[in-house]
Amino acid sequence: MTTRFDPIAATCPAPQAETERVLLGHGSGGQLMAELLADLTPRLGAGTLEDAAIVTTGTPEIVLSTDGFVVTPRFFPGGDIGSLAVHGTVNDLAMMGAVPVALSLAYIVEEGLPLDELRRVTTSVAEAARACDVRIVTGDTKVVGKGAADGLFVTTTGIGVRLPGAHVAAANGRPGDAVLLSGPIGLHGITILSTREGLGFESSLASDSRPLHRLTTAMITAGACGVHTLRDPTRGGLASALNELAAASGVAVELDEPAVPVPAQVAAACDLLGLDPLHVANEGCLVAFVDPARAEAVLAAMRARPEGACATRIGTVVAGPSGRVTMRTLVGSRRVIDMLVGEQLPRIC
Amino acid sequence: MTTRFDPIAATCPAPQAETERVLLGHGSGGQLMAELLADLTPRLGAGTLEDAAIVTTGTPEIVLSTDGFVVTPRFFPGGDIGSLAVHGTVNDLAMMGAVPVALSLAYIVEEGLPLDELRRVTTSVAEAARACDVRIVTGDTKVVGKGAADGLFVTTTGIGVRLPGAHVAAANGRPGDAVLLSGPIGLHGITILSTREGLGFESSLASDSRPLHRLTTAMITAGACGVHTLRDPTRGGLASALNELAAASGVAVELDEPAVPVPAQVAAACDLLGLDPLHVANEGCLVAFVDPARAEAVLAAMRARPEGACATRIGTVVAGPSGRVTMRTLVGSRRVIDMLVGEQLPRIC
Structure with missing residues (x-):
């Protein structure tokens, strides 16, 4: 809180009430994102949506987690969007005390993406999954027109089995x-x-x-x-x-x-x-x-x-x-x- | 196979070998898509990736299915991208003879999307899920810059329990x-x-x-x-x-x-x-x-x-x-x- 003279505030007209829009910060993992989730999740009839959730279908407990990956660039030192998507979802399961069992893989691809890049990412997904001892069991691919996405988005969803001794929350x-x-x-x-x-x-x-x-x-x-x-x-x-x-x-x-x-x-x-x-x-x-x-x-x-x-x-x-x-x-x-x-x-x- | 004179082939130079690229048709659900999947799925070490898969973690059998939704327009007579995402994934589980138990929900949002539209879609997801007797248990939201996606993409993943008498394949x-x-x-x-x-x-x-x-x-x-x-x-x-x-x-x-x-x-x-x-x-x-x-x-x-x-x-x-x-x-x-x-x-x- 400051009461010093602010030249920008003094020269700019006050902004009009306008349509609330999604900001980049709403995806930050920080305060703005917490506000967005506090707005949306009650509409889902859910309390808090954690990164992963226990789906009580008996013993052992089954845990479900999903994550979309939009990283740019898609290839970087230490990994790529494919290995990152596997690790990210495996780790969300792990943070619930679960051992990952199976993953699903959903691609949204921009028309014109070199097919070889899609092959490289897919090979990377496979190698990362193998190294995690988890199987890719089902998938989906959607293609949107040029300009309607930025290359490739990957959503992985994992199911895992909770360790009997895990009481983490x-x-x-x-x-x-x-x-x-x-x-x-x-x-x-x-x-x-x-x-x-x-x-x-x-x-x-x-x-x-x-x-x-x-x-x-x-x-x-x-x-x-x-x-x-x-x-x-x-x-x-x-x-x-x-x-x-x-x-x-x-x-x-x-x-x-x-x-x-x-x-x-x-x-x-x-x-x-x-x-x-x-x-x-x-x-x-x-x-x-x-x-x-x-x-x-x-x-x-x-x-x-x-x-x-x-x-x-x-x-x-x-x-x-x-x-x-x-x-x-x-x-x-x-x-x-x-x-x-x-x-x-x-x-x- | 035809040997008739083809005026287009006769007047256009033969195309040069060039980078293979993803085409819109690769997402069609038809022949081109089948070719793309035949190219990618062996890289995953999987045989055929069906729309849903049985994950054998004991009895009852657990089924997993994922689907990305990129429909445009996002609101249409009879539904919207939110209800469609719920129905699509519930139906993929149903086609395996499974009863849906829980869904995950992953949004990829373009910066600038009116927040009210995201609220409407989320309410629609919730209503559709309730009508299906399935819970949304976990989620993820990513925001990309203006122009890097077309408004909103929704990926739903469902887990279901297979009916004991279901032998469909x-x-x-x-x-x-x-x-x-x-x-x-x-x-x-x-x-x-x-x-x-x-x-x-x-x-x-x-x-x-x-x-x-x-x-x-x-x-x-x-x-x-x-x-x-x-x-x-x-x-x-x-x-x-x-x-x-x-x-x-x-x-x-x-x-x-x-x-x-x-x-x-x-x-x-x-x-x-x-x-x-x-x-x-x-x-x-x-x-x-x-x-x-x-x-x-x-x-x-x-x-x-x-x-x-x-x-x-x-x-x-x-x-x-x-x-x-x-x-x-x-x-x-x-x-x-x-x-x-x-x-x-x-x-x-």
Whole structure:
């Protein structure tokens, strides 16, 4: 809130009431997106639509998750739209404590896309699925005219079976829980941005896109019932993921800045571009709230896997204020970590 | 094969070898699409990708199906992209003999779409799902920049539970089977085309978009194990659906032209536009191959439901030649009914 003279406000006429329109920021994974979902999901008669949901059709519990992928460019260091679509949906299942069983694959293709590109993406989908031990069982292809889509959009939907010992949910965080992070942040977002804009960082960076279901299985096995929440901080970054979990659990989170692993090149790119690495998207790490009595055992299980080799404790869950995320900085001060507002990097996934 | 002089071939230079590109016809539901899928699906390590697939995670059998919807216009007499997306996926599950349990919903939205339109579509999704007794359990929303998509694309994925008595499969047709059709053909495609182009037929026509899972349940219950195949003739129309079933079952189909119900206005529109009603898309009827001993019982069960009130027998399955569909015309001659080649009506669903 400022009362200083604002030359833009002073010279521009007040905007007329006009049609509300969808903004790029509505797809950001941040605050605007939360508002859009709060507007739409009650119309579906649903409470909150999580990234994945349990469909109770008996035992074992079946979990369903869907994700659309519109990333540009479609090929980037560390992956492409096909492998990303497989990993993204596999990871949404994994964050529910489920082991993926089968995927469906829906393409929306712009007329004129080179057929070889569609073949490359399809081969990449197949290889990623094989590496995840998940089958592509059904699919759909729609073609729209030139200019009616931007090349290729991929929607993957996965079904998985929940591990018997999995009691994870966004609302299950408790004061005292350790906040664990599986690996460095910011790699996916900075790689995509740098590749798209030709900034040069992409020569020494790669997306962290990879499947996390084996890591979550190891965590849940080691943690007994002590793994309370799991979340992969994709759109909106670590900051938005922690804000969502804190709000859902009615707790606060205190982060320790020196403990948050930001690769030097990600930090350099963020400095240059004016981005906060806490808001940059990831596709291959996860954050968890874990019972403090089980935290060391879970950390050890994470570090025993390649995708969790750099796992570390980055903070603590405290009683409140509900939904508040703060970070103790290098110089000892505290700052509030907000959700991403608006759109930082569109079409990141 | 013709050796007649072709003035176009004689005056145009032979086309150079160039990049193969995706054509609108690759999304038609017809021959070109079959070629594209034959190219892509082996890369997925899958045999044939049906519209829905059984995911064997125990008993009961779980069925998965996905469909992208890119219809234009998004609102049309008889429905909109939201209700169509629900009905389309529910029907793909129904054609496997499954009862739908849950749906996921993925939006790809173009920046600038009026928010009210997104609200209307979401309300329509909810109403259609409620009418189908199926829950929307999870979702995803991506926003792309202006010009990178055409308004709104919707991908729905459904999971269903297979009825214990359901032994339907595309390959299960047998010589002697009755070919049953649940209602009139051509309504969806002609309504969309007429609405899009302002041809005027839309004032007295409406899409047949509706759920068919209660009809299939009634058929399977009445048919014991006599319902061999089920297919909803969407893209590519009745002709393409019958060609696919005949090829999959290694049988031929003989249709009786006077028996195929084509509404007068659909026939008039097709005459005017040079379309074959057998190639026009439907969203609310189905075709079945049924054991002749059970055909009357199944027909009676179909006619007892509103969506099957006009059910009728339109032909017979015969031994061969495999994959051949022919029709005895009004004047007594026989003509071969081919799959749709290329694209007749793009973005029909």
